[in-house]
Amino acid sequence: VKLHGGEAYEMGRFRTVAERLKNYxxxxxxxxxxNQPVTAFLAALALSVIITIAMVQAQANQTTVGGFTGFVMAMLLLISPLKHLTDINQPxxxxxxxxxxxxxxxxxxxxPQDGGKMLGRARGELAFEQVGxxxxxxxRAALxxxxxxxxxxxxxxxxxxxxSGKTTLVNLVPRFFDPTGGRILLDGTPLTELSLKDxxxxxxxxxxxxxxxxxxxxANVAYGAQSDREIDMARVERALAAAYLTETVKGLPEGLNTNIGDNGMKLSGGQRQRLAIARALYKNAPILILDEATSALDSESERQVQAALEELMKxxxxxxxxxxxxxxxxxDRIAVLDHGRVAEQGTHAQLLAANGLYAGLHRIQFATQQG
Known part of the structure; x- marks a missing residue:
């Protein structure tokens, strides 16, 4: 805000919202x-009308003094409950x-939980069949x-x-979304037949x-994988070592028991990324999804984490x-997506030799890096 000189604009936005809130x-x-003044006025008006009618009736000998007094008292007793009734409206x-x-x-x-089939530990075979x-x-369809x-x-x-649909495709595997067409199978079983938790x-x-x-x-490394809130500290230390975070954690005030703040605000961007990788190492799952997992790292950290990831991928x-x-x-294989479709597949060398979309992207990046 300060860099772009947006103080006046933001103050204007705040003033608009505050004015609207004030009006409400x-x-x-x-x-x-x-509520109460209007109720009291209407009650007084009704009482005056009743008294007037009673007086007219008294002059015509149509009512007695006792009857008139009883009627007025009943009217006065109604006013207080009527006020309380109107106070209920707002809450x-x-x-x-x-x-x-x-x-x-x-x-x-x-x-949707769908089927309850349990896999134990999956082999990790995935099949996407005409997935849309x-x-x-x-x-336009994303896939x-x-x-x-x-x-x-x-x-x-x-x-x-x-x-092109890369993130959408991997989000279908843990069923953050379900395909609107086709199906995905894990070890030959459609995902919809599996227990979602499993x-x-x-x-x-x-x-x-x-x-x-x-x-x-x-707690962040062992998140969701601890049993009855018991954390395997030795396993945590191994995961941190594999993610090249051991020295960083030793330098924290309370080591492994240091609170890292909201969304890891006490850590640098690279340290946060490596802590997320340590969490994946701790979970030790048969399927690993990496969405630009080294994007926030400097060159040295990236080299270290890339080595850890290669070990993790085995x-x-x-x-x-x-x-x-x-x-x-x-x-092992590269799939190139374009407009929600698999445009080409193959190894790095095969795709470069094919001189297609991948080769074009590679040339652009190579030229940018050289520049």
């Missing part, structure tokens, strides 16, 4: 403040509005007709221009947007999303 508050205060309206929001949330469909996906009412088979232990890199136990995910919690280093089915093509040259 004033309307509520006026409505609430008028009742707020309660109804809150209830509508709560029930709207309750009525949201729960995440469309976000809501979007005019269309994806045919891809990944063997157990194979490292498959997904590359392509921005918006499926996600098979997957470790490291993205470029690291999510850490306001907790200790050890014996695991790995899907790697990469924008820097130099990081995936040694992948």
């Amino acid at each position: 508050s004033m309307r509520m205060a006026v409505a609430g403040g008028l 009742l309206t707020r309660g109804i509005t809150a209830a509508e929001m709560i029930f709207r949330l309750i009525d949201e469909p729960i995440e 996906f469309r976000y809501g009412e979007a005019s 269309e007709g994806i045919e891809l088979r990944v063997s157990p232990g194979e490292v498959v890199a997904l590359v392509g221009p921005s918006g 499926l996600r136990n098979q997957i470790a995910f490291v993205s470029q947007d690291v999510v850490l919690f306001n907790d200790t280093v050890a 014996g695991r089915t790995t899907l790697v999303i990469a924008h820097r093509l130099s990081t995936i040259e040694n992948a």
